[in-house]
Amino acid sequence: MRLRDLVVHAGLVATSLLTLFPALWVVSMAFRPSQSFDTSLLPIPEVISLDNFRDLFSRPHFFRQLGNSLLVAGLTTAIGVMFSCTAAYAFSRFRFPGRRAGLLALLVTQMFPGTLMLIPLYALIESLGLLNRSAGLVLVYSTTAIPFCVWNLKGYFDTLPRELEESAMMDGAGPFVVFWRIVLPLSRPAIAVTALFSFLTAWNEFILAATFLSEEQAYTLPVTVQSFVGAFSTEWGHFAAGALVVSLPVMAVFFALQRHLVGGLTAGGVKG
Amino acid sequence: MKNVAALGPCLAVIFATAFGAMVVDRYASHRALENGQAFALHLAAYLAQEGDVAIAQEGDVAIAQLRAHPAVQSAALVKVVAADARYPFLRRLEVVAHTDPSRVGTRLLASSEDDKRVADLVHIGGVTALSDRRFQAGVGSAVVTSMPITRVGLPVFGLAIGALAALLFWLDLVRKQPTSRVRPLIGALLCVGTLFTLLGWRIVAIDRLEGAARSTADPIAATFLLAVVVLLPLVGTGVLGSMRGVGPSPHRRAYAYVAPALVGLSLLVVLPFLFGVALAFTSEVDGQTTFVGLDHFIHILSSTGRRLTEPLSFYFTAAVTIAWTGINVALHLAIGLALALVLSDPLLRFRGLYRVILIVPWAVPSYITALVWKGMFNQQYGLINHLLLKFGLEPVAWFSGFFTAFVANVTTNTWLGFPFMMVTALGALQSIPKDLYEAARIDGASAWQQFRHVTLPLLRPALIPAVLLGTVWTFNMFNVIYLVSGGAPNHATDILVTEAYRWAFEQDRYGYAAAYSVLIFLLLLVWGLFAQRLTRADES
Amino acid sequence: MRGRRIAWALGVCACSAATPPAVPDPPRTELTVWHSYRGDERLAFLATVSAYDATRPDLDVVLVAVPHDALPDKLGVAIPRGNGPDVFVFAHDRVGDWAQRSYLEPLGFLTDAALAERFYDETLSPLVYRGDLYGLPLAFKCLALYYDRTLVTEPARTTDALIAQTTALRARDPAVWGLGYEVDSLYFHQPFLDGFGGALYSDERDTLAFDSNEAAASLDFVRGLLVDHKVIPNEATSALVSSLFLKHSLAYVVSGPWFRAELAGHEGWGVAPLPIVSATGRPSRPFLGVEGLMLNRYSKHKTAAFELMTALTTDDAAFVRSQTGGQLVANRQVYLRSEVRDDPFAQVFRAQLGHSVALSNRPHMRRMWTPLKDALSRAIVHGEDPAAALRLARTRVEEGAP
Known part of the structure; x- marks a missing residue:
């Protein structure tokens, strides 16, 4: 038994190192005082300096932009999870005309390449009066995230045994109560995955954000990070520092969410 | 119904x-555009026939007519004059006729609000007329109006x-x-x-x-x-x-449950999608859009005069795309699922730490990490060739051959993509009741048998969405290929979406790119309809 | 919980107390400027803008930094819908496209000879499209030859000298490379294309001419540098080139003014004009790019915006951009001031400006990059027949023409 544990840990450590290794170059570039791309054989900076981070934090509106990013990603997560929970539940539990078409439609929305979507999306957001506002981004991001969220949650709901809901119904609980009190708590793992996905959809996006927002204090953080890329050269040190700063909240969010990735269904939960 | x-x-x-x-x-x-331009062009053309001498007289007539128009507040007829022999692009606007007679013969002032409006409209009417070949020889004159504006x-x-x-x-x-x-x-x-x-x-x-x-x-x-x-x-x-x-x-x-998600989605997806479809039937030359029917589709599907098996032919690229998608999704799924199985063990120590480390590729912006991978594949100074040398192997010119460049792309994308599948699988694994495993153990099932007969069938419904959408996303994953191999060698590793992107943003042919996008969409739609049959089996 | 609520209340009180009494402001015109400057260039541009802003109490100039990659598309969607900036900064190569789409205000009516005289003629003409001027030049960018003083005492003036020097260096130390640049990029290949007598177009009407014998000779020449003389490292990306140069393992780099930022803190380098091509005796002329201030056709405040543009291109403002931002400014007089006159970097590039070919600002030009990149890669990297590779590129460009 102990040997098996050792093997598992050895394997996991190896995988973790392999996973982290390419990212270490980003760390190395962030902590080097240089702005050139690190092409050295190993990601070990010769001189360590915090200049890149200092430059980054002293950029105008930096913390405001961090706040914007958190707001946009947070709202996207909230809206994406809320609407997809209800929709996924309907798709999983109710049989209604248009159900298959609806599910397929969700999938279909992901199929058209996004390269040409910029102009019509801009026109739409403009006509809704949401240019330059976080709300416009939240709207676009949550619609981008919803198809996966619905499909993922629907897949999970499908695995939940209906007996629980049926017995609750027999105890006199309304459909909404069943959904809220029984289905949602049982689906915590899938909701956590969905939330992380929604958060990341909104968090790293910069093209739409750079197009829809026209005030530096309204920018989200990835826009600022991307502005270190120039026509002929890129300030890689600043970019890497920004990339690290951008990734940390993701890890924090995941760390917070991952405790929900523990058994939604208990052994005694299923009758039978 | x-x-x-x-x-x-x-x-x-x-x-x-x-x-x-x-x-x-x-x-x-x-309509406003047509009316305004037609009016100005008409008068400019009319005056052009008479030559400069007549402009002053005819201009007064035109001004009088304009004055009678209820919407016109002020009007001017101006002449475009070259300002400096050394700089042919410098121009001056001289007033030939004006609703305010004292302005005749003066220069149009940049400081006057009214003149500014006049000058703005000269560019709509006058400059258009100038760049039109018919008027180029003789005239630089235009009729301009200003109108009240309400928003x-x-x-x-x-x-x-x-x-x-x-x-x-x-x-x-x-x-x-x-x-x-x-x-x-x-x-x-x-x-x-x-x-x-x-x-x-x-x-x-x-x-x-x-x-x-x-x-x-x-x-x-x-x-x-x-x-x-x-x-x-x-x-x-x-x-x-x-x-x-x-x-x-x-x-x-x-x-009622479905509507909120679908309403938002249809607004923000249907309209852009229809725009893309409409664009696929048009072509834009010098800012003028024309309807070209199925030309783009015919051009693409006839593989643009290339052999079908040549890079840049639609069919070759489609085959590469399908291979790219299949291999990537399979790798993502295998790695993600394996890690999820290990990491879902509640007794495993440092579980949280491993999980957070393994999500790093998803968290760090891929723009920079994809370039790091490209650097690792560098022929002379890359880490991977260095390691090959260490182990006594020949270094590889990764981006010179189709196969090696493809491998480089797939490696990068596998690294970028497995965390998503791992996290989804971690979530999905929780849907399997633990007592099923206990029952299996009591029956004497081995670990593999448990996986084969308990985990896999029960995981299927919860994992299918990730596979389905992962396929669609990988099919349209353009930045990895663009950043790592860049299509090298000779566009062989390009996939359909990078080709669409090139037509749009490198060649400025949005209509052609849209036709590409429509074809991509149709291919994926076929896959989606097929995949739906798979899910139907799970629900029954 | 209670403590926090009190703190909030206090915060609100403090805020309201700190609010100054309302004074009716004079009506202010707000001008928006979009740019994608970074680093020192951004600071210098900011300085000139705020200096002008301070002299104009009636104006508010709002600067917005937009990521370079996103700026053209953003302009393309914003300007026609009236959401564009009043003024923006971009390279001249999009001028033709934007002028055709009526995004840009022609400046010929607003500009006079005195203003035009500020700039080198070479920097004005790229901003002219079909006889109209569409921007005021801020700065120019072109390639020159960087060299490592520890490896090269006297920079080569001809390609033959360059080959001789670098092969000698390589013979002495194989870890040292001779010349570094992206061989499969048209932008970097242009000097040799031109030096061998080739050109992209034969006239102003987009007639293609790059499948000439001269162009093929230039490809052969670079193939020779890469394979026969082995002075260029394989897969020389800009990242690799700069890291080699910083390690003193590379004698020459073909790069532009932006390269200086990567050499910050690095000693022992110099800049020289690009060498003369020995086979033809012609100078190798790089592409010239001009960053211009452009005026939005739909700006609500064109007069004020043009005044701003004029103020940002004065010799004094240009001097600030040159000194603080390290820019190669377009103003003639600046190069006579002692600080710039004694700066070899600025003077070398100014000399190179006289031997440069302006990138075409016609929309057609954008179709050339990828097909020619393919041709360069085929002929130089993979050793295919140059003439055939160029003909293939020609088909691809013509295919791109609707």
């Missing part, structure tokens, strides 16, 4: 009013009313007992919205005259046309169905 009526009204109301308002808006600005946000207003009506509709549908009392109110709201948008177009037209030279691109108009065609049946069934009172009572709750 009558239950389709339920979803119809909600969507239809929003679309109908919003599109109505936008169509009117577009139409109005087109009314009618499209937004129409949309607001539409949204309100749709909300009411939705609430009505969600209620336990459907009432017909709300419906007349909705109808009234709709009428008001339509009336406002229709009445408002004249005002909008004048408003838009200021920016009259804006692009007259047809795709947008075509989008609305398509939208109307697509939505008419929906509107029809929706409105008729609800009017006849055949409310979707048995399925109201289901529709």
Whole structure:
């Protein structure tokens, strides 16, 4: 038994190192005082300096932009999870005309390449009066995230045994109560995955954000990070520092969410 | 069938009013543009025939005519004069005739608000005339007008009313007992919205005259046309169905749950999608958009005169795309699932730490990490060749051959993509009741048998969405290929979406790129229909 | 919980107390400027803008930094809908496209000879499209030859000298490379294309001419540098080139003014004009790019915006951009001031400006990059027949022409 544990840990450590290794170059570039791309054989900076981070934090509106990013990603997560929970539940539990078409439609929305979507999306957001506002981004991001969220949650709901809901119904609980009190708590793992996905959809996006927002204090953080890329050269040190700063909240969010990735269904939960 | 009526009204109301308002808006600005330009061009052409001598006299006549026009506040006839022999692009505007007679013979002032408006409009009428070959020889003159401007946000207003009506509709549908009392109110709201948008177009037209030279691109108009065609049946069934009172009572709750997600989605996805489809039938040359029918599709599908097995032919690229997608998704799934199985063991120590480390590739912006991978694959200074050398192997020129470049792309994308699959699988694994494993153990099942007969079948429904959407995303994953191999060698490792991207952003041929996108969409649609059969089996 | 609520209340009080009494402001015109400057260039541009802003109490100039990659598309969607900036900064190569789409205000009516005289003629003409001027030049960018003083005492003036020097260096130390640049990029290949007598177009009407014998000879020449003389490292990306140069393992780099930022803190380098091509005796002329201030056709404040543009291109403002931002400014007089006159970097590039070919600002030019990149990669990296590779590129460009 102990040997098996050792093997598992050895394997996991190896995988973790392999996973982290390419990212270490980003760390190395962030902590080097240089702005050139690190092409050295190993990601070990010769001189360590915090200049890149200092430059980054002293950029105008930096913390405001961090706040914007958190707001946009947070709202996207909230809206994406809320609407997809209800929709996924309907798709999983109710049989209604248009159900298959609806599910397929969700999938279909992901199929058209996004390269040409910029102009019509801009026109739409403009006509809704949401240019330059976080709300416009939240709207676009949550619609981008919803198809996966619905499909993922629907897949999970499908695995939940209906007996629980049926017995609750027999105890006199309304459909909404069943959904809220029984289905949602049982689906915590899938909701956590969905939330992380929604958060990341909104968090790293910069093209739409750079197009829809026209005030530096309204920018989200990835826009600022991307502005270190120039026509002929890129300030890689600043970019890497920004990339690290951008990734940390993701890890924090995941760390917070991952405790929900523990058994939604208990052994005694299923009758039978 | 009558239950389709339920979803119809909600969507239809929003679309109908919003599109109505936008169509009117577009139409109005087109008309304003045509009128304004035609007027100025006509007079410029007329005066051009007479030559410079006559301009002064004819100009007075033109000014008098314009003065009689109720919308015209001031008008001027100006002549374009070369200002400096050394710099041929420097010009001056001299006033030939003006509603204010004292201005005749003076130079147009950049400081005067009125003159500025005049100068702005010279560029609409006059410069257009100048760049037209017919007028180039003789004349630099133009008639300009300025008009009162009012701004009314009618499209937004129409949309607001539409949204309100749709909300009411939705609430009505969600209620336990459907009432017909709300419906007349909705109808009234709709009428008001339509009336406002229709009445408002004249005002909008004048408003838009200021920016009259804006692009007259047809795709947008075509989008609305398509939208109307697509939505008419929906509107029809929706409105008729609800009017006849055949409310979707048995399925109201289901529709109510689904509607919010679908309404937002249809607004933000359907319209851009239709725009893309419309664009695929057009071609743009020198800012002028023309309808070219199926030309782009024929061109692409005839593999543009190349052999079918040559890079850059549609079929070769499609084959590469399918291989790329299949291999990537398989790798993502295998690695992600394996890690998830290990990491879902509740007794494993440092579980949280491993999980957070393994999500790093997903968290760090891929723009920089993809370039790091490209650096690792460098022929002379890359880490990977260095390691190959260490182990006594020959270094590889990764981006010189199709196979090696493809491997480099797949490696990078596997690294970038497995965390998503791992996290999804971690979530999905929790849906398997633990007592099933206990039962299996008691029956003496080995670990592999447990995986084969308990985990896999139970995981399937929860994992299919990730695989399905992962496939679609990988199919359209353009930045990895663009950043790592860049299509090297000779576009062999390009996939369909990078090709579409190249046509759009490197060649400025958006219509052609849109045709590519439509073909990509159709391929994926076939896959989606096929995949849906797979899921159907799970639900029964 | 209670403590926090009190703190909030206090915060609100403090805020309201700190609010100054309302004074009716004079009506201010707000001008928006979009740019994608970074680093020192951004600071210098900011300085000139705020200096002008301070002299104009009636104006508010709002600067917005937009990521370079996103700026053209953003302009393309924003300007026609009236949401564009009043003024923006971009390279001249999009001028033709934007002028055709009526995004840009022609400046010929607003500009006079005195203003035009500020700039080198070479920097004005790229901003002219079909006889109209569409921007005021801020700065120019072109390639020159960077060299490592520890490896090369006297920079080579001809390609033959360059080959001789670098092969000698390589013979002495194989870890040292001779010349570094992206061989499969048209932008970097242009000097040799031109030096061998080739050109992209034969006239102003987009007639293609790059499948000439001269162009093929230039490809052969670079193939020779890469394979026969082995002075260029394989897969020389800009990242690799700069890291080699920083390690003193690379004698020459073909790069532009932006390269200086990467050499911050690095000692022992110099800049020289690009060498003369020995086979033809012609100078190798790089592409010239001009960053211009452009005026939005739909700006509501064109007069004020043009005044701003004029103020940002004065010799004094240009001097600030040159000194603080390290820019190669377009103003003639600046190069006579002692600080710039004694700066070899600025003077070398100014000399190179006289031997440069302006990138075409016609929309057609954008179709050339990828097909020619393919041709360069085929002929130089993979050793295919140059003439055939160029003909293939020609088909691809013509295919791109609708």
